Every structure is written in structure tokens, then in C-alpha cells.
Amino acid sequence: MNLQRLTDTAKLLVGGDKGLLAMDESNPTCNKRFSPLNIPQTEDFRRAWRELILTTPQLGDYISGVILYDETIRQRSKEGIAFVKLIADAGILMGIKADTGTVDMEGHAGEKITQGLDGLRERLAEYAKMGARFAKWRAVFAIGNGMPSRSCIEANAQALARYAALCQEADLVAIVEPEILMQGDHTLERCKEVTANVIREVFIKLYIQGVSLEGIILKPSMVLPGASCLNQATLEEIADATVECLLQTVPKGVPAIAFLSGGQSGNLASSRLNAMNIRFKSCLPWPLSFSFARAIQTPALEIWAGNELNIAASQQTLLMRAAGNQAARKGTFTNDMMMDEAAMLVSSLGASAAGYSNPFTSGARPKFVFGNWKMHGNQLKAINLASAVVDGITQIKNTWKSNVVTAIFPPFPYLGVVAPILQSSSVTLGAQNLYPEIEGAFTGEVSPMMLLDMGCKFVILGHSERRQMLDETDQFINKKVRAALDAGLQIVLCIGETLSQRENKQTETILDHQLMQGLDGVSGESIYRLIIAYEPIWAIGTNGQQATPQQLQGEQNFIRYRVGQMFGEQLAQSLIILYGGSVNPENAAQIFNTKGLDGVLIGTDSLNAEQFLAIIKAGDYQYLT
Template sequence: MDARKLNETAQSMVAGDKGLLAMDESTPTANKRFAAAGIPQNEETRRAYRDMIVTAPGLGDCLNGAILVDETIHQKTTAGVSFAQALAKVGIIPGIKVDAGAKPMAAHPDEKITHGLDGLRERLAEYAALGARFAKWRAVITFGDRIPSDACIDANALILALYAALCQEAGLVPIVEPEVLMDGDHTMERCAEVTERTQHALFAQLVAQGVLLEGIILKPNMVVPGLKCPHQNTNEEIADATVQCLLRTVPAAVPGVTFLSGGQSGELASARLSAMNARFKGRMPWALAFSFARAIQEPAMQIWHGEDANVPAAQKALVHRARCNVAARRGEYTSAMEKQ
């Protein structure tokens, strides 16, 4: 393990006012979103969509990194350049999603555990050879009657730590993503409690497994009420609760926190990230950035609609949403930016 190189890559992933783009939807998820938008679902259409993203003019001004999937990292742009190389040429660090998805957890109804450790060492070596410099693994924590259980939280924390250790062995920075889902009617306070439990368990396991904290990135959920909760807190309340949770759980050695959007609209995700950076400027030991998927991609997908003629307008919408999040990192995002 090259500690210096890992730290340099992790620092580069959250440098300046930029963030990460999650374009790592699995094939079933990508096809589901295409179907909802009336776009054909096949490998070439997925390649063309990701080509539209990767070749968007100005994208490198907004992003430090982009997370790919196995299919995409083996594909090429229309110009015949691998996606990893095309990203690197504009200063965007290529990364790769390596988990095999969340599956039902034995003996724990309604809870899930993420699979994919089998053969991971060999896959990480392959992805590094293809140009990846970081990886991502997502764990899912679900709300419900008497859940999440300690067993589910602890098992996912251990697996995230084992994955992270393998990544660092391969020279890749691990993004550790313990996502506490927004689904449900729970309050913001309940989300804060579960998120804190989850992150305490995660960092205990990361330390136990010998993971270099200076060489990781945390990708957590924001502390928000459930989508069905009758009381939806203000952006400022969410910003305060989220940063308070991070200050209680995330060691200062970690270079950065890149939030997932988790089903929030692009506007809400930007506004809440901006509120955090504005209200806590100079008071946090790590960078607060973004690693959004739909919150950046959704307008572009709707405009593109699988048509080559729509590519320029779709790319413009994509870069605009990314720039909104650059403003959010500065604490300067306003809803008026959406109309520019």
C-alpha cells in the first residue's frame, strides 16, 4: 500500500469546489430509467448515453471524478477512446463501482447486505489496469419496525471495511457508502440517530481492518426526514443535523465527504449542500462535496431522449446542474441559478 499516493488521490477527489459524478447505475437500474423516459434499453443506447455525459464540454470544470460500472469501463466513446481515458484527458479521475448489489440478509427480514467480496482482489487489479484510481461500494440501511438491527449495521460495516482494505492494497481509493435510505415516515431526528449508529460502526471496523483513513472518501446520506414524514424540515435544519452527525462520527483524518443525493431532487440536494458549506465554513476538518447521480443527470436524460440531435442541449443541462453543485460547495447556490 502506497499511503502517500492514496492520500494524494483522495485529496484530488475533493479538491477545489468540484465533486464527483455517479454514473454507475447497474444495467437493470439504467434500463428502468430509460424505460420511464421512453428510451430504448440496450447496450448501445447505454453506451451512447454515457458518451453524451463523458464528452460534455466543460464537465471537467465541475468534476474531480466520475464513477463508472463494469460495462462502461470496458466501452469506448464514439471517437474510439475508452471512457476512462476520455475522462482522464479532461482532468476527471475515473472510478469504478465494484459491489454486486444489496441482497436480502439471512435471518433478518426486510434488511439487506451487500455482496461482491468474492474475487474482488482480482477484479480490482483488472480495473486498476483499465485506468480506475478509486472504487465505490454501497451498503443499504433500511428503516422499518424494529429495524435497522445492530446485526445489519455491523455486518455491512465489516464488509465495507474489508472492501476498503482490498482497494488500498490494489492502490485504489475506496469510497465507502453506508446509505441510510429516505424511504419511510421517520423523522429527521430518527434518521440522525440511525446515521450516527451506522457511521460509528463503520469507522470502528475501518480502524480494526487497518484501513488508512487518509486514503478513503466517505459517501453518506444527508440527515433528512423520510419521504412520507408529515413534517419536512427546512434546509437549514437538515444542514445543521447532518454536519453535527458528521462531527460526531467522522475522524478528521478523512479527506472528504461526498454526499449521495438519495432520491432528493437536484434543487433540494444542491440547496442543502450549500447550506452546510455556508453555515459551517471554516469549522469542518474535511471537505463537504457531492457525488450525485440523478440530481445531476436527470434533466439531461429527459432532454437527450436517445436522440443524437438532442446531445448538445442535454450536455448543456448536465453541465449546468454540475455547476450548481460547484456553487453549493462554495455555499453560494440559490434557486435562481436553475433558471440561468
């Protein structure tokens, strides 16, 4: 073991406030992430995606090391350049996933053990010869009834220690990753207890195995309440619990701690790391860094979508995420630094403003079908409806390459049961409202961060029912808009006139006022996260009048004109505009065919899966023709 080389490698991995990019997904996992985006699940497309990442200009300014999968370390670019050379030329250190995945632990239902120790010495020697400087081994622990068991903790900790010793024998820094899974309804306090027990056992086993602490980096989970826990925690509570747990369990001799994201959204993972560094950076014995995969890759993957025309935009997105996480290490991160995943997707689906290319080679704008469930249903109906929508869209996509962007907006109590159903689908989750504060004594309200925790990407603001029934003012709606943008949510802003206002020829005056007041103080950079839903109040509901194509085209033209005056013509032309009046399978095709309209925000017919899917098919038909 060359301790000096190990120490030097560890310092390089955490120097310059840089962090690690994990791109070590196994082939099945990579294919699973390709599937909702209709990316072919082949080696060629996996290679193309990895090449896109590794050839991102200036990636080495923010990323110190990349973790590869066995297939990746052996691949070459389409020009025939070895990936290992691309990485070295970028000034980035190369790491490798050393384990071979998890399997069910015998005699312990619901628990996993990580495999890969057989033949590991030989594999590590080969990887080191290929240029690897570090490796990674992941163990997973579920929290539940009697879990994690003592046997599971000890067995996985022992495997981590044996792996780390073999790494150091090969002069590779060992990334030690004990992951506490987010699934479950456990509290923040329970997660803190489990995390402490696991990390404490890992370091006991590392000591017994004779592993040098100077030659490892700990990659733990943040201390978080379970995804289904009703009592979610603030940024500060998570920061305090995580750092307190680490101070109690991690020796000072460890060079660094690099958190995994573990399924958190990119913005949440960055915000939580940022909060820790703001509060504790100056008084900790080790730096707090990041080793993120999905939290950096996901928005870029959605932009790319398997289309080489989108490589530059995807790389720009990837770089933005990496830069934002470097800022989180410094304690200077803000949500404005990074668009949310849904925002980046919508940006790419519009016109090619600000350098973002449309991901569809035909150049046509796709259609959007959003379903607002309002205050309808119960938990069982929500589960059945979401499942039917996902199954139906999957069937549509298996029939032809659907280009309709779909989102559903359940009532607040059912977000938690709908979110898991949508997780592996192309349907996005949205919320019907929010309160414009991060936290506080606001009984009955829901904050933007709570929506993000539940997996929401969109939020509807300014809906006519809230304007009329709850007397929401444009000024209050504006506060919500800015709070949602600060949190990284994608906004569906509803604007529209009453029948009397239209009859008195006040339509454009009303729309102008709602746009000006609702978007007051919003920067042009944030408009990419805005969707406008034109919602003529007189045309809402089953008894509403039907807006004519001429009326719809005229109002969307006016909306683009005013947005162009406020933020510039390019932004106005890329703006997504939906129709929020009465929509059903009978009139959907006519609405989709209206020039300048990008889709629909549906009420009643979104509560019937068959009707909703028929509208989606109408949108696909208009796109394809």
C-alpha cells in the same frame, strides 16, 4: 499500499471545489430510468448516454471524478475511443463501482446485505491496471420497525471495511458509502440517531481492518426525515442535524465527505449542501462535497430522451447541474442557477429557443394534458385514480410512441400517496397552490420547498377560482410566481376574463394586466419554467359556454405577442400555452387542432380515468397526424 498515492488521489477528488459524478448504475437500473422516456433499453443506448456525459465540454471544470460501472469502463465511443481515454483527456479521475449489488439479508425481512467480496482483489487489480484511481462500495439501511438491526449494521460495516482494505492494497482510494434510505415516515431525529449508529460502526470496523483514513472518502446520506414523514424539516434544520451527526462520528483524519443525493431532487440536494457550507464550511475538519447521480443526470437524460439531435442541449443541462453543485460547495448556490427537471423537459418540448432542440425528430410540438383534481375525492379514490391513469398511459405507450406530456394535480393531502405511484411512470406530479414563503408561522399554508419534498415538479397559480372566491390579487399571485421560480418549480399560470369582460371587449386588457402584474420582476431566463393556461372563466365547467377555435387562436396569439414584447420573440414562440376552459373527449380533438395551442388543463374530466385517457389519445392523434 502507497499511502502517498492514496493521499494525492483523495486531494485531487476534492480539490477546486469540484465533486464526483456517479454514473455507475447497473444495467437494470439504467434500463429502469430509460423506460419512462421510451429510450430503447439496449447496450447501444446505454453506451450513447454514457458517451454523451463523458464528452460534455468543460465537464472537468466542475467534476473531479466519475464513478463507472463494469460495462462502462470497457466501452468505447462511436468513433472507437476508449471511455477511459475520454475521461483522462478531460482531466477527470476514473473510479469504479466495486460491489455487485444488494440481496435480501437472510433472517432479516426488509433488510439488505451488499455482495461482491468474492473475487474483489482480482477485480480491483484489473481496474487499477485500466486506470482507475478509486472505487466505491454501497451499503443500504432501511429505517422501520426494528430496522436497521444490529446484525445488519455490523454485517454491512464489516463488508465496507474489507472492501476498503482491499482497495488500499490496490492503491485505490475507497469511497465508503453507507446509505440511509429515505423511504419511511421516520423523523429527522430518528434518522440522525440511525445515521450516527451506522457511521460509528463503520469506522470501528475500518479501524479493526487496518484501513488508513487518509485513503478513504466517506459518502453518507444527509440526515433527512422520511419521505412520508408529516413533519418535514427546513434547510437549516437538515444542515444542523447532518453536520452535528458527522462531527460526532467522523474522525478528523478523513480527507473529505461527499454526500449522496439518495433520490432527492437536484435543487433540494444542492440547496441542502449549500446550507451546510454556508453555516459550517469555515469550522469543519473536512470539506463537504457531493457525489451525485440522479441529482445531476436526470434533467439531462430527460432532454436527451435517446435523440442525438438533443445531445448539445442535454450536455448544456448536465454542465449547468455540475456548476450549480460546485457553487453549493462554496456556499453560493441559488435555485436560479439550475432549472428544475420538469422545466428543462418543458424547455426542450417547446421550440428550439436558446439552443434547446425539440426532442422529437418530426419537429412537431407535442401536446400537454394536465389534470387538476381540485377539491375532490378521498385517499382511496386518489390512489385508484392515479393508478388507473398510470396503467392507461403505459398501455398507450406500449401501443405507440406517445408524445403527450401528462401531469396530475391532486389535493394537498393526497400528494404523498400519489407520488409513489407516479415515480416510475412518465406522469409528473403537480400541486394546486403554494404560499410564497420558505417557512414560518403561516398556519395551514404549504411552502414551495414542501412541494419539492413531496416530489412536485409543477404548481398551478392564479386559478380563476382562487382569484374570484378567495380574492387573490395579481400582486399576491406575482409573489407566488417568484417564490415558485426561486424554488425551481415549473409554473402553470392561469389567466382569463369573465363573460361580462368579454362582452365589453375587455379581454385583451384583462389578459395584458394579468400578464404584466403576474410576471413583474421575472427574468427572461425564468420564462422557460412558465406555462400559461388561458382560462376564460365563462367557458369553465360543464355549464360553461364553448370557446370557438377562432377565439382560442386569437387569445393565444395575443398572449404570445405580449410575452414577445416583454421577453423577446424567441421566448414567446417557445412558450407553452394551454386551454383551461371546459374540455372533454368530444371537443378535445378540435381544441388540440387549434393552431398555437399546446394542450389542455382539465378539471372535471380529469377525475374519470377513462375520460382523461380519451383526451390524451386525442392529443396523441393530433400529434401523429
